[in-house]
Amino acid sequence: MCKSTDPKRALFAELAAVARALGHEHRVELLEHLAQGERSVEALARLTGLSMANASQHLQQLRRAGLLEARRDGKFVLYRLADDGVVQLMSVLRQTAERNVASVGALLARYFDGRDGLEPVGRADLVDRAQAGLVTVIDVRPREEFDLGHVPGAVSVPLEELDARLAEFDPATEIVAYCRGAYCLLAVEAVARLRARGFSARRMEDGMPEWRAAGLPVAAG
Amino acid sequence: MCKSTDPKRALFAELAAVARALGHEHRVELLEHLAQGERSVEALARLTGLSMANASQHLQQLRRAGLLEARRDGKFVLYRLADDGVVQLMSVLRQTAERNVASVGALLARYFDGRDGLEPVGRADLVDRAQAGLVTVIDVRPREEFDLGHVPGAVSVPLEELDARLAEFDPATEIVAYCRGAYCLLAVEAVARLRARGFSARRMEDGMPEWRAAGLPVAAG
């Protein structure tokens, strides 16, 4: 066997500590929000419905595990992912759960295949087709998140504004919607509404975090 | 925001449950062993030094999380990874820890860079060079693990036997050693010893689990 068993044990303990940081519902949700860009404790507490003290504690736990970093800006403390690899870790976690946990597969099938129906668009495809003007790309996240970074050429159409802004879209041009991630429901909802109005709409396969992690260009402001 | 917050919460809870299954030192160690192939509870308890009841409980926890499957063979219950994707998950976990946790980086630097020194060999490289007879590939894991599957053309040389079998090797041919995984110490130790005897030796970048997960050919028996 391995001669020195100590360093291996130490390594296992460290890996388990990182995994344990991902082992709570609220922390997964916090990471999902932070995958969009850095956020203040107050914003995260509001988005998740946690108390500030509670959110702060979870964030510190994630920071201790090396998954987050924090910086101070005025009276706010802004947290952000320590590394784009964290997105990859969460992505692999989702894939594993989707394959091996029946309830997750069922959950996703019910809320995606059922409501979406059509095959989503791949990332590589999208860049070419957007530049050629063949598709209209809309970002249905809140404008705040759009401003922090979005797909080049995308138009910000928060889901709340969608119904009121239908006149902007050319019914002859296909619309591709994206939001936060593979399993965010914003784009699904947007596609469903657009189709109900007679538009040709599809959902982008992944969301902004995966886009960013893939090293594709990001526009800001 | 997302209209239906319930399914998202449920998804987060499921993901957290999977992560929590990885959140214990002993379970990470069990998975590391199971990445070699299926094992009985008794074998795992012996390998890890856990009591049988304790090992059984951890294994059941991993199974409930969807990471393991079990089958009965005579009086033994054999556990195995539910999916090769589990190896990927653990691999990404290690990469994340290595990048973002200082102590892991230090741990690995101390035990790999310090003792190994030379750049490890990539998998793609190895297949070609082994077939061309340019390198001798040795599997330094216990023979039991070798029998369950190994790199085609590799010779089983458990670390315990290495010193006694040095005469088998041609000093003019480079030796590549591999073991269980990127961070298993068996191959590192083997390379150190071979170099001390004047051989040209290198370590394969990954181990058997990664090899298997990459879909490369595996020889058995």
Add this chain to the structure above:
DNA sequence: ACATCATTCAAGCGATAACTTGAACGTATA
């Protein structure tokens, strides 16, 4: 049928994690 062995179940104890509350700390604004 009986004994044997591998595994699992169930109960109990100690340790750790999650959440709430209230106070302390730091920074900006009046």
Add this chain to the structure above:
DNA sequence: TATACGTTCAAGTTATCGCTTGAATGATGT
């Protein structure tokens, strides 16, 4: 300087986890 606000700290309660012990289950061999 004083006040307000975002954030963190500290203490306390409840719930859950990890491990041990001893008994129950399931398959095998005599």
